[in-house]
Amino acid sequence: MRQPAPWKLALLLFPGLGLILIFIGAVIYIAVAQSFGYYNLQGESGWTLEFWERTVGRRAYERSVSYSLYVGIVSAVLSVALAYPLALWLRKPFKGSLTVSAILKAPLLIHGIVAAFLFLNVISYHGILNQFLVSLGVFDGPRRLQNDDNAIGLLIMQVWKNMPIALLLLTGAVQAISDDVLRAARDLGAGVWARFRKIIAPLSVSAMQASLIIIFIGALADFTFQTTIGPTNRQSMAQYMDWFKERARWNEAAVVGVTLMVLSLLGSIGLAGAAQLIFRGRRK
Amino acid sequence: MTTTYVLNRGLMIMLLIICALWLIIPFTMAVLWSLVDPSQPWTPENLLPPAMSFYRWEFAWNNSLLQPALLNSYLLAPSAAALTLLLAMPTAFALGRYQFTGRELAKLLVLLPLVVPAFVTAIFFTSLLYQIGLAQYRFWAILFAHAILFLPFAIRILTVSFEQVRQDHIDAARDMGARPWARFRAAYWPALKPGVLASLLIVFIQSIEEFAIAYIVGQPGFVTIPTLLYSSLGQDFNRPNAAVLSLILAVPNVLLMLLLERFLKSANPALASGKG
Numbered sequence: 001m002r003q004p005a006p007w008k009l010a011l012l013l014f015p016g017l018g019l020i021l022i023f024i025g026a027v028i029y030i031a032v033a034q035s036f037g038y039y040n041l042q043g044e045s046g047w048t049l050e051f052w053e054r055t056v057g058r059r060a061y062e063r064s065v066s067y068s069l070y071v072g073i074v075s076a077v078l079s080v081a082l083a084y085p086l087a088l089w090l091r092k093p094f095k096g097s098l099t100v101s102a103i104l105k106a107p108l109l110i111h112g113i114v115a116a117f118l119f120l121n122v123i124s125y126h127g128i129l130n131q132f133l134v135s136l137g138v139f140d141g142p143r144r145l146q147n148d149d150n151a152i153g154l155l156i157m158q159v160w161k162n163m164p165i166a167l168l169l170l171t172g173a174v175q176a177i178s179d180d181v182l183r184a185a186r187d188l189g190a191g192v193w194a195r196f197r198k199i200i201a202p203l204s205v206s207a208m209q210a211s212l213i214i215i216f217i218g219a220l221a222d223f224t225f226q227t228t229i230g231p232t233n234r235q236s237m238a239q240y241m242d243w244f245k246e247r248a249r250w251n252e253a254a255v256v257g258v259t260l261m262v263l264s265l266l267g268s269i270g271l272a273g274a275a276q277l278i279f280r281g282r283r284k
Numbered sequence: 285m286t287t288t289y290v291l292n293r294g295l296m297i298m299l300l301i302i303c304a305l306w307l308i309i310p311f312t313m314a315v316l317w318s319l320v321d322p323s324q325p326w327t328p329e330n331l332l333p334p335a336m337s338f339y340r341w342e343f344a345w346n347n348s349l350l351q352p353a354l355l356n357s358y359l360l361a362p363s364a365a366a367l368t369l370l371l372a373m374p375t376a377f378a379l380g381r382y383q384f385t386g387r388e389l390a391k392l393l394v395l396l397p398l399v400v401p402a403f404v405t406a407i408f409f410t411s412l413l414y415q416i417g418l419a420q421y422r423f424w425a426i427l428f429a430h431a432i433l434f435l436p437f438a439i440r441i442l443t444v445s446f447e448q449v450r451q452d453h454i455d456a457a458r459d460m461g462a463r464p465w466a467r468f469r470a471a472y473w474p475a476l477k478p479g480v481l482a483s484l485l486i487v488f489i490q491s492i493e494e495f496a497i498a499y500i501v502g503q504p505g506f507v508t509i510p511t512l513l514y515s516s517l518g519q520d521f522n523r524p525n526a527a528v529l530s531l532i533l534a535v536p537n538v539l540l541m542l543l544l545e546r547f548l549k550s551a552n553p554a555l556a557s558g559k560g
Contacts, residue, residue: 004382016375016439017394023409023432024396030408030415039415094292103303109537111493113513114530118310121317121523126328128313142328160306214398221401224495224510228517238403245407257404264399 028261034254041250051251064240065259071151071236072220072267075158076212082159083166083211087174088200101171105164112161116228119157120146147232154230158219166211173207174200201279208279209272216271217264237263311534317527344528353512354532356423360498360508361491364430368487369480371431372438379439380446394440397433402496405433410501422506426498430491437490438483445479492537509533 004012033039037048055061090101107115123129123145130142145153177200185195201208222230223238230236235243237260244253320326321335344350378384379391397405409429413419453471462470498508513533516526 003384004378009378009382009384012374012378013390014374015371016373016435017390019371019432020394020396020435023429024400024405026412027400027405027408030411031404034408034411039411041411041414089295094288096292096296100296100299103299103307106307106538109489110534111510111513111537113495113510113517114534117513117517117526117530118314121313121527122310128309131328217398217401221403223403224514228514238401241403241407250411253407257401257407260401260404261399264401268399 031254031257031261034251035258037251041248051255055252055255060235060240061256061259064235064237064256065263067151067234068220068222068237068260069263069267071154071158071222071226072216073271074155075162075219076216076271078155078159079162079215080166080170080208080211082163083170084196086167087170088196090171091174091177101167104167107161108164108168112157112224113228115157115161116225119153119229123153147229149231149233151231151234154225157225157229158215158222161225162215162218165214169207169211169214170204173204177203197279205275205279209275212271212275213268216267220264220267221260311531314527314530317524318531320524322524340524340528344525344532348516348525348529349507349512350529350532353507353509356507357492357509360423360427360430361488363427364434364491365484365487367427367431368434368438369483372435372442372483376439376442376446379443381449391443395436398436402433402494403500405429406496406500409497413501422502426501426506426508429497429501430487430494433494433497434487434490437486441483441486442476442479445476449475489537 030039035051037051038045086104090097110118121127125142125144125146127145130139130145133139134142147153181199181203182195185199190198221238222236223242226234226236226239237256241253241256241260244250244256316333317326318340319336319338320333321337321339324333324335326333375390375394379387379394406429409425410419413425418425449472454467457467457470493510494508495510495514498506499511499514502508502511510533513526513529516522516529
């Protein structure tokens with residue numbers, strides 16, 4: 001690879017990286033500034049820690065933070081764990097494998113809100129699932145499954161929607177592993193788990209990290225699933241931020257927004273680091 | 285060999301059952317709900333709606349914001365896909381073909397729009413638009429935001445594509461006297477094509493699905509498919525009407541997926557670059 005002239009490099013990077021830095025930089029700047037009392041739409045602007053102190057002290061803030069972290073981490077880990085075996089199964093083409101991969105990737109093109117509606121339909125009080133379980137005698141009568149307090153429905157939908165993203169990223173990475181390496185490992189007596197742990201996972205760790213990060217951030221900042229199928233006794237951070245914004249409390253919305261950004265970053269580093277440590281740590 | 289065959293068959297059958305539970309039953313329910321005639325409600329004693337008609341479909345087409353929403357979404361998505369591709373190409377070329385100090389940092393910084401949650405971007409981008417007085421140009425603001433938000437996908441995919449272009453192919457083309465365009469066609473395009481298609485596809489999908497920016501920047505009055513469906517699920521929830529909207533919004537995307545899956549079948553990066 002060659003080393004380009006600095007002016008040429010700058011010119012090449014500007015429309016992509018340059019615009020990203022300007023746009024995101026401006027958004028982060030406004031959010032951080034508003035959380036410290038600047039850029040008020042009404043009243044005076046000026047440095048203050050008041051909004052941070054007032055918001056962070058609330059129990060609702062604490063609850064929304066821990067709830068969103070829970071949804072983010074569980075969704076990311078479950079989606080990747082489910083995508084790996086499927087990616088390995090589809091590594092080599094076989095009769096019907098393209099159909100299988102199309103079916104598995106279908107959720108990518110079904111809108112999240114459509115999926116939420118379909119799901120609501122199936123699990124509603126008089127929905128098909130309730131009727132089925134009643135007819136089997138599992139339930140005595142229909143039960144309320146919608147918006148369950150433990151967010152199980154929400155997690156099912158998060159995994160349903162996000163698993164194909166992990167599958168898409170992992171399939172490429174897993175296909176790039178050469179057969180020779182896997183055959184050699186098998187000849188040396190490595191079992192399925194050992195082959196995964198010592199060869200497949202380390203060789204596809206960057207795709208795994210990318211999947212974990214993309215899914216984690218999406219689920220951490222989820223608004224639509226939470227407001228349609230999520231538990232009604234909890235608020236996700238995006239929902240909480242929107243709640244403040246709707247009441248024109250921009251500074252407090254900014255506090256939640258900045259927290260959300262910081263957690264996205266820290267959580268991503270944590271998940272990527274954990275993947276690296278677990279699957280790359282023992283490489284000599 | 286036979287064990288693999290049996291295993292694959294077994295797994296396929298299992299997958300089809302899961303798929304039926306996962307996709308076919310929910311969609312059938314939605315179709316049935318969309319056909320419920322308002323004269324007789326569908327109660328749990330009946331397996332099928334007692335009276336069926338296309339009343340809800342006609343009603344939704346004529347009396348909701350469906351038409352402008354379709355127009356807005358299907359104008360936004362291809363525009364965003366094309367614009368993103370255009371903006372991503374130079375950066376991806378630099379990251380894929382050149383070695384320079386700060387290359388790894390640049391690759392990391394490209395991911396920034398993914399780190400900042402969409403709702404944060406949406407709310408504070410709106411705040412920015414108000415402060416510079418451009419809030420009334422909603423379509424252009426949303427298009428601009430979409431193009432930049434989805435750049436990371438395009439840049440990451442295309443960087444890999446540019447890395448896969450083989451220097452010996454370029455050199456061979458040059459040695460045989462190919463001009464820049466012919467060199468591009470012979471050495472670059474085969475390796476780039478899957479990446480270009482994948483970028484267009486992923487940005488198109490992301491833009492069609494994008495909710496936060498369209499919802500917050502578009503307020504009030506600018507509707508896209510997701511914002512319209514969201515509002516139909518919220519304030520005045522009416523199951524048959526929401527079913528109509530869901531189907532109108534979901535079916536084109538599924539057809540598109542089948543088309544693009546076919547499109548991408550030949551686009552295996554490992555084959556295109558001569559590895560395999």
